[in-house]
Structures are given as C-alpha cells and as structure tokens.
Amino acid sequence: MATVTLTACVLVPANGFASAAVQAHAPTTVAGPAVAASPAQTRYDRIATQTLDDIVNGNYAAATAHFDATMRKALPPDALAEAWKTYQDQFGRYQSHGDPKDVAVGEFTMVNVPLRMEKHPGEFRVTFHEDGTIAGLWFLAPGAPVP
Numbered sequence: 001m002a003t004v005t006l007t008a009c010v011l012v013p014a015n016g017f018a019s020a021a022v023q024a025h026a027p028t029t030v031a032g033p034a035v036a037a038s039p040a041q042t043r044y045d046r047i048a049t050q051t052l053d054d055i056v057n058g059n060y061a062a063a064t065a066h067f068d069a070t071m072r073k074a075l076p077p078d079a080l081a082e083a084w085k086t087y088q089d090q091f092g093r094y095q096s097h098g099d100p101k102d103v104a105v106g107e108f109t110m111v112n113v114p115l116r117m118e119k120h121p122g123e124f125r126v127t128f129h130e131d132g133t134i135a136g137l138w139f140l141a142p143g144a145p146v147p
Contacts, residue, residue: 045100048111048126051134055084056094068133075137087139092118108135114142 041049047066054063060077067075075083088094098114108127115122123144127136138144 041100042102042109042111043132044102044109044111044126044128047128047132047134048100048113048124049097051126051137052097052113052124055080060084066132066134067137068129068135071134071137080137083139087122088117091115091120091122091139094118097124110136 051063051066054060054065058081060081063080064072064075064077095116095118097116100111100113103110103112105127107130109130110125110127113124113126115124121142123138123140123142125136125138125140126134129135
C-alpha cells in the first residue's frame with residue numbers, strides 16, 4: 001500500500017529539478033495501491049497528453065485551458081512558459097513521450113507521462129479533479145515522489 005501526501009506549492013526548484021505548481025488545494029493524505037490505467041487512454045490521459053503537446057508547442061494559453069481556478073491563478077501561461085524553459089535548461093530539449101499511466105489518489109486521478117528529454121529522462125505529472133479540471137502539474141525526474 002502506498003501513501004502519498006499532496007501539498008500546496010508554486011514554482012519552487014527542489015533538488016536541482018524545476019517543478020511547476022503542484023496540488024493547489026488544502027493538504028490531503030491518502031493511502032491506497034497504485035492503479036494502472038487500462039490500455040485504452042482515459043479522458044485524463046487525453047487531457048494530460050494534449051496539455052503536454054500544447055506546452056511543447058509553446059501554446060501556453062491552450063495548455064492552461066483545463067486548469068481549475070486555483071491553478072489558473074497560481075500558474076498563468078507566462079509562468080508555465082518559464083517553468084518549461086527552466087525544466088528544459090536542466091533536462092535538455094523535449095524529444096518525445098511515452099504512454100500515460102494513471103494512479104488514483106483519493107478524490108484525484110494522477111497521470112504520469114514519461115518524457116524523453118535530450119540530456120536526461122523526465123516525467124510530466126498532472127493531477128485531475130473528477131470533473132476533468134487540472135488541480136496540479138509537475139515537470140519532474142522519473143519516479144519522483146509527489147512534493
């Protein structure tokens with residue numbers, strides 16, 4: 001059984017890795033096993049990969065379209081652009097991404113997308129509310145725990 005703690009945070013470089021706004025609500029601790037998504041993409045997978053594609057293509061306004069109100073305030077398009085630039089400065093230019101994997105975390109669904117970057121592998125992580133709005137977003141090293 002895995003325990004994950006989600007906390008509020010905004011654009012804080014930690015351990016040499018850039019991270020964008022994370023869970024933007026009151027701290028929540030939940031316990032439960034990781035649940036892999038079925039081979040077919042979920043709606044969360046589709047939104048996560050579309051958000052990533054928008055970021056990679058420099059369309060930061062579109063990338064924030066599914067943000068909840070708290071995320072829109074914490075990570076506007078210009079701040080998202082800066083976070084992505086900082087991440088690429090550390091990991092190298094984006095090359096491609098792998099298949100998304102979903103993890104149920106209490107009332108949230110977390111989608112992890114492995115990234116192939118020029119210098120080091122990475123991970124794009126997005127947390128969703130049940131309604132499909134984005135509650136958190138990270139650019140991480142692979143396998144990094146939720147900050």
